Amino acid sequence: MLDLLLTPRPPRNRRRNPFWRLRRLFLLGVFAGVGALAAAIMVLSTQIRLPELATPDLNETTFICTAEIESNCTRDLATATLASEQDRELVTYDQIPPVLIQAVISAEDKDYFDHEGVDPYGIARALYQDIRFGGTLQGGSTITQQYVKNSFLTPERTLARKVREATLAIKLEREAAGNKQAGKEQILNDYLNLIYFGRGAYGIQAASQGYFGKNVEELNLADSAYLAGLIRAPESADARDNPEEAKRRRSTVLRRMLEDGYITELEAERADKRTLSTIIPQASRAGLGQVKGAEFGSEYFVEAVRQQLAKLYPDGGIYTEGLRVYTTLDHELQRHAYQTVINELPPEDPDNPTASIVAVDSNGRVVAMMGGTDFRASEVNLALGREGGGSGRQPGSSFKPFALAESLEQGFSARSLYSAPSVIEIEGANDGGVWRVRGGGSSKGYRDLVDAMRVSSNVVYAQLMIDTRPDQVIQMAQKLGVRAELPAVNALVLGSGEVSVQDMASAYSTFEREGLAMAPVLIERIEDADGNVLCWYPVDGECLATQDQRTGEQVIDPEIARQVNYALRSVVAEGTGRNAQFAQAAAGKTGTTQDARDAWFVGFTCDLTAAVWMGYPGSPGEPPRFMDNFRGIEVHGGDFPAQMWSEFMTRATEGSETPCEELPVSDDFEGRVRNPNLSTTTTIPTCPAPGEPADPGVVECIPAPTTVPETPATTVPEADSDDDGDDG
Numbered sequence: 001m002l003d004l005l006l007t008p009r010p011p012r013n014r015r016r017n018p019f020w021r022l023r024r025l026f027l028l029g030v031f032a033g034v035g036a037l038a039a040a041i042m043v044l045s046t047q048i049r050l051p052e053l054a055t056p057d058l059n060e061t062t063f064i065c066t067a068e069i070e071s072n073c074t075r076d077l078a079t080a081t082l083a084s085e086q087d088r089e090l091v092t093y094d095q096i097p098p099v100l101i102q103a104v105i106s107a108e109d110k111d112y113f114d115h116e117g118v119d120p121y122g123i124a125r126a127l128y129q130d131i132r133f134g135g136t137l138q139g140g141s142t143i144t145q146q147y148v149k150n151s152f153l154t155p156e157r158t159l160a161r162k163v164r165e166a167t168l169a170i171k172l173e174r175e176a177a178g179n180k181q182a183g184k185e186q187i188l189n190d191y192l193n194l195i196y197f198g199r200g201a202y203g204i205q206a207a208s209q210g211y212f213g214k215n216v217e218e219l220n221l222a223d224s225a226y227l228a229g230l231i232r233a234p235e236s237a238d239a240r241d242n243p244e245e246a247k248r249r250r251s252t253v254l255r256r257m258l259e260d261g262y263i264t265e266l267e268a269e270r271a272d273k274r275t276l277s278t279i280i281p282q283a284s285r286a287g288l289g290q291v292k293g294a295e296f297g298s299e300y301f302v303e304a305v306r307q308q309l310a311k312l313y314p315d316g317g318i319y320t321e322g323l324r325v326y327t328t329l330d331h332e333l334q335r336h337a338y339q340t341v342i343n344e345l346p347p348e349d350p351d352n353p354t355a356s357i358v359a360v361d362s363n364g365r366v367v368a369m370m371g372g373t374d375f376r377a378s379e380v381n382l383a384l385g386r387e388g389g390g391s392g393r394q395p396g397s398s399f400k401p402f403a404l405a406e407s408l409e410q411g412f413s414a415r416s417l418y419s420a421p422s423v424i425e426i427e428g429a430n431d432g433g434v435w436r437v438r439g440g441g442s443s444k445g446y447r448d449l450v451d452a453m454r455v456s457s458n459v460v461y462a463q464l465m466i467d468t469r470p471d472q473v474i475q476m477a478q479k480l481g482v483r484a485e486l487p488a489v490n491a492l493v494l495g496s497g498e499v500s501v502q503d504m505a506s507a508y509s510t511f512e513r514e515g516l517a518m519a520p521v522l523i524e525r526i527e528d529a530d531g532n533v534l535c536w537y538p539v540d541g542e543c544l545a546t547q548d549q550r551t552g553e554q555v556i557d558p559e560i561a562r563q564v565n566y567a568l569r570s571v572v573a574e575g576t577g578r579n580a581q582f583a584q585a586a587a588g589k590t591g592t593t594q595d596a597r598d599a600w601f602v603g604f605t606c607d608l609t610a611a612v613w614m615g616y617p618g619s620p621g622e623p624p625r626f627m628d629n630f631r632g633i634e635v636h637g638g639d640f641p642a643q644m645w646s647e648f649m650t651r652a653t654e655g656s657e658t659p660c661e662e663l664p665v666s667d668d669f670e671g672r673v674r675n676p677n678l679s680t681t682t683t684i685p686t687c688p689a690p691g692e693p694a695d696p697g698v699v700e701c702i703p704a705p706t707t708v709p710e711t712p713a714t715t716v717p718e719a720d721s722d723d724d725g726d727d728g
Contacts (some may be wrong), residue, residue: 028584051298056151059086060322066329073324075209079292080302084319088202091216093189099221103228106256109143113184116173118166146167147191160517198234198283213280223251223275239276293331296338300371300381301329305522311541322529328365328522337370340644347373353627356382358505362607363519363550385500392484392498393613396591396659397456398600401564404449405475406468408560414487416674418460429490437462453567454575464492479555481506501613504602509609514664515561519550562666569665579642581652584660590637596627601641606660612641
C-alpha cells in the first residue's frame with residue numbers, strides 16, 4: 001500500500017481535458033483569490049474585537065475505582081466510567097508521545113509550528129490538490145482554525161464563518177505569541193483533547209483507550225498514524241468496520257510523515273505492515289458500560305455508587321465533571337461473597353433460591369455487596385431492599401438483639417427472667433386480640449434474656465417486647481443503623497418488619513464497634529480531575545466528613561453493646577448459630593421467617609460484619625415462594641445462611657496478620673432484674689419422647705432437647721418468626 005502511495009499517479013489524457021489548457025489561468029486566479037482572502041483576514045484580525053477565548057469547559061468522563069486504588073484513579077485502573085455523549089479524559093502535552101504529535105501535524109497541518117494561525121499556502125495547496133486529483137487529500141484549515149471552529153463557532157459552511165474562523169485563529173495565536181513554542185503546544189494540546197475520534201471518544205486519551213486499550217503514552221508509530229487518519233472522518237475509517245479505508249488512511253499519514261522527514265522509509269514500511277487486528281472491539285456504552293469485576297456481581301455496587309453520585313450532582317455533573325471516585329469496594333472480598341453464594345446456590349438451577357451478602361468493616365465502609373448474580377437479567381439490588389428497586393425482607397429473629405439493647409438501655413438486666421413454656425398466649429397484644437407465640441420453651445419453665453437469645457426463644461422475646469414497647473425498640477433499631485420504616489407492632493421483635501441486608505449489616509456493625517454508629521458508605525472520597533478532594537464519605541447527598549477520618553456517633557453505652565455481644569457470642573458458640581463457627585472469634589444471630597420465606601445470619605468478628613440473607617426474590621404479581629422443602633429440609637437461618645456466613649468469613653479473614661481472638665463482650669449484667677421470682681417456681685415438665693405415653697395430668701410440657709434447628713412461630717401473619725423450641 002505504501003509503495004502504491006509513493007508511486008506517482010499515471011499521466012492523464014491532457015489533450016482531451018479542456019480544463020488542462022486553461023490550468024495556468026485558473027490557478028493564477030485561485031492564488032490571487034487566496035491571496036486577497038488572506039490579506040482581508042489579516043486586516044480584519046487587527047480591527048475585529050476578539051471575544052473571550054478562554055479554554056472551553058470540556059465535558060470529561062468520571063472514573064470509579066475500588067478500594068485497591070488509593071490514588072491516581074485513571075481510566076485503565078477504573079472499575080467503571082460514567083460519561084455523557086462525550087467520553088473524554090484530559091491529558092497534558094507532556095503525556096502525548098512525539099510520534100503522535102508528528103503524525104497529527106503531517107496529516108492536518110504540516111506547517112503548524114511556522115504559521116500564525118492561517119496558512120495561505122496550505123489553502124492554495126489544498127485547492128490545487130483538490131482540483132488536480134478530484135478529491136481532498138489535504139485540508140486547507142490549520143489546526144488552530146479547526147480548534148477555533150470546534151470550540152467557539154457554529155458548524156455552518158459559509159464564507160463569513162470561514163473568515164471569522166481564520167480571524168479568530170490569528171488572534172488566538174497572537175495571544176500566545178509571548179512564548180510562541182509554548183503557545184503552539186498549548187493550542188495543539190487543547191485541540192487533541194477536544195476533537196472527536198469516533199466510538200464516542202473525544203480527545204486523544206479516550207481514543208487511545210477506545211481503539212487500543214492503552215494510555216496515550218504507550219502509542220507507537222502505527223497506532224499514531226491510525227488515530228491521525230481518523231480525525232477528518234472517524235466513523236468511516238474504523239478498522240473494525242472498514243479495514244481497507246482504515247489501512248489506506250494510515251498509509252497516507254505514514255507517507256506524509258516520511259515526506260516531512262519525521263520517519264525513515266524503513267520505519268514507514270514496518271508500520272504500514274502492522275496488522276490492524278490490534279484494534280480492540282468497540283466497548284458497549286449501554287447502561288453502565290463495561291464494569292471490571294462484573295463477573296463477581298460488582299455492577300450492583302457500581303450502580304448504587306452512581307445513584308449516590310446523582311444525589312450529590314443532580315445536574316448531571318457525574319457524567320461531565322471528570323470526577324475521580326474512590327469507593328470502598330474490596331475486589332477480593334466481593335469475589336469471595338459472590339463465590340460463596342453461587343457455590344452454595346448455583347444460579348443456573350432455576351429451583352434454587354438466591355442469597356445476598358453485605359460486608360461492612362469497622363469504619364462503616366461497605367467492602368462487599370452481593371446484590372445479585374446477573375445485572376443484565378435484573379437490576380434489582382437484593383442487598384438494598386426498597387432502595388435497590390425491590391422489596392425489603394423480614395428479618396425474623398435476627399431483630400431480637402435490638403429489643404435486648406433497648407431493655408438494657410431502659411435499665412434492666414440481661415439476667416431478667418421470663419416464663420418459657422412451649423407456647424404462650426398474650427391477651428390484647430395482637431391489636432386487641434390474642435397473640436399466640438411458640439418456640440423457645442425450657443424444661444425449667446423460664447429463661448433469662450441471654451439464654452433466650454442463645455436458643456432464639458420466641459416466647460421470651462415476645463414478652464420482652466411487651467415490656468420494652470415497639471416504638472422504643474424501633475428507635476433503638478434506627479439508632480443502630482436500620483433505615484427502613486418499621487411497623488410499631490409487638491410482632492416486630494420476631495421480624496415482622498421489612499429491612500435490607502445492608503441495614504442489618506450496618507446495625508450489627510454498631511455492636512461490633514461497641515455502640516459507635518457509622519452510616520454505611522460506598523464512597524470514601526470524590527476528587528476533581530486535578531486531584532482536589534471535593535467530598536469525603538457521602539451519604540444521601542451529603543458529605544459527612546471534611547477529611548479522611550470518620551468519628552461516628554456513640555448511640556448506646558459501650559457497656560450495653562458489650563453485653564449484647566456476649567449474648568450474640570453464645571448464639572455462635574452453643575446456640576442456633578453453631579454452623580457459623582470458623583477459626584476466629586465470632587458473634588451473631590440467626591433469623592427465619594414464617595414458612596421459611598426468608599432466612600438470615602448476621603454477625604461479626606473483630607473488624608468485619610456481614611449479613612447473609614437467603615430466599616426467593618420474587619417478581620411483581622408472582623406468588624411468594626417458600627424454602628419449606630429445599631433439598632429435603634425446611635431452611636432456617638442456622639443452616640444455609642450460617643454456613644455461607646462461615647465460608648465467607650473464612651475466605652475474608654484468610655491470611656489476616658491479626659486474627660480475631662477475643663470480641664468486646666461483658667457479662668457484668670447489672671440493672672433491675674425482671675421477674676426474679678421465676679427462678680423459684682416449679683419447672684414445667686419435659687414432654688415424653690415419641691412413642692412414650694403422655695401423663696394425662698400434664699396440661700403443658702416442654703419438648704425434650706434435641707438438635708433440631710429453628711422452628712418458626714405459628715402466630716398472626718405479621719409475627720413471622722423463627723427458631724427452635726429446645727435448648728440448642
